[in-house]
Amino acid sequence: MICIELTRNGTRLAVAGLEGDGVLSAYVTGIARGGQPRNFQFSLGGLQISGSEKWSVRWVDGLATVGDELIVRVLELDRCEPPSKREAFETPEQVREAHLAHLERIEAEARGLREQLGLPPR
Secondary structure (H helix, E strand, C coil): CEEEEEEECCEEEEEEECCCEEEEEEEEEEEEECCEEEEEEEEEEEEEEECCEEEEEEEEEEEECCCCCEEEEEEECCCCCCCCEEEEECCHHHHHHHHHHHHHHHHHHHHHHHHHCCCCCC
16 A cells, blocks of 8 residues: 655654545645744645545644654555544535635635735736
């Protein structure tokens, strides 16, 4: 099974993987204000698809500070850790809405960052 391992400052936080179809994602988001980095967040999660069932899955979410070292490794293992959070999507519309909500959060962060850096809006 293909897995994603996330460590922070040498401590393993989680090893995520999906049986069957789905999407795994690991990301770090940060906003700078006044030229100083603030509000760094990281996440390891995804979408698991099993037959007609779809699940939003999450292994870890957290905050990072300046100097933290976050390492993402792609591994092939026999098994990985179960997600710490799992929520069912019953309809394709619920899956779409969850993806749109995530996209809106990212777009809002990008708009704020462009504004703080004095860049024109897109």
